[in-house]
Amino acid sequence: MNILYIGAGFVGSSSAAVSADSGHQVLVYDVDEQKIEKLGSKNREMIESCLFEEGLSELLIRHKNRIEFTTDYEKVEGFLHTCDAVFMCLPTPEIGETGESDLRYYLKAAETLAEALQKRNNGAQETYVVIVNKSTVPIDMVDTTGEIMKRFHVTNYGIVSNPEFLVEGKAISGSLKPDRVVIGAWSERDFAVMRNVYRRFYDAPSVEYIEVNPKEAAAGKLLANFYLFNKLAVCFDVIGRTCESFDGLHFEHIRKILTSDPRIGSWGLYDSLYAGGSCFIKDARSLSHQLQTVGENAGLVHETHLANKRQLEHFLGRAVKDARIEWGGKRVALLGTSFKRDTNDIRNSPSIDIVHILEEQGVGGIRIYDPAGMDNFKIVFPESSHIQYAAHEFEAVKNADVILIATDWPQFRGLADMIMAEAHNRPLIMDGRRILQHRYNDLQKAGYDIIAVGSPFLKSASVFHS
């Protein structure tokens, strides 16, 4: 099949790479010239400097004859003469803090597409084309897409909703072996096109191939993300907080009791300072906005969002409340800028808010390290007299007054020995991921105070016994 992708972000690129791997001929269009140059470079380092996703560069290089990246819309117009499906992979961020989705990127791309579709086959529009909404969009988006196509007199087309469930950091492995493929369509003809797109997954015993209508598909995506976000919020705001508030409760022991019940399950039962990323927050906000727009109560959805926000404020606040430090003048080592491990994506990363809050508090300086996300972070926070970037975590923690761990990179699990060797002035350790929980006792014995999500204040043993 001939498949066009509009938008070469995490979703567009990963999905396009998997389409090429499935044997389709793929064209990827984006307005971002730098991104297109890097992704189309056939060079691993260049690709990874743009999108750090395990397995993505291998697929793009292996299938270089089946996948092309372009910023040239004339090429897109040429491709549309024989194109079977167009995947819309545009950003749909939140407008300010209203919850409403900002559909500007989508609408602009859809209108440009409609204009080009109307001209295909010299205006005869003989080729049947399916427009696939892969972006996470409002529930009734299928109607909006249809109105645009009608407005531009496009004929011979279908509109499908095919929400993306990829997990950043595992986008490629997850897309090659998905749990489910969800297709929302109104007609058998469109279902048939999509079965050809996803031939390798249709009928595969390990994949749940779900065919519903387009509104159900769009709603299913929003509700699935809300459910997962709510699970994280419950872990932070109820389970973690309970463990922080009563001496003698070990988060990992409580976790074991809960996760041994298959009805509860294990996903999301890790305490953390914040659930960031580009999806959970904005999708929950979008759901609550849509419910309120139709006059319904969105209290629980809204409270989930607030619980997440509260978690970060609470965690940082414990430095003053528990350890009684004043942030003014302090040198802070900030470990982790990506919103989670295995990605260079910093969207809604807790570290962004942390830097803003610490700057407001007048910290003396912040030295930052992340194995993948620093280039993106530097765009938001360029190097300056008080913001510096370290070459590795050892350099970051040297001479720090506070060590703050914000991302769960596996390499940070080995930090305890290095802290004990390098950070002799006994900095306060703030573990926002419980990544050092296996060494809290050793660190306390060595004279370090620890604030960890999911634990009461862990005072250094020397101070404790004095």
Ligand SMILES: NC(=O)c1ccc[n+]([C@@H]2O[C@H](COP(=O)([O-])OP(=O)(O)OC[C@H]3O[C@@H](n4cnc5c(N)ncnc54)[C@H](O)[C@@H]3O)[C@@H](O)[C@H]2O)c1
């Ligand atoms: N990132 C995820 O983990 C994830 C998972 C599931 C769903 N989604 C959803 O998928 C959608 C895309 O997310 P993403 O993370 O890939 O976003 P992204 O910001 O990484 O990528 C979007 C791309 O669209 C491009 N773009 C903007 N306007 C354009 C236009 N007019 N024409 C062509 N390209 C244009 C941008 O330059 C950018 O490269 C969003 O709706 C998101 O909610 C994301």
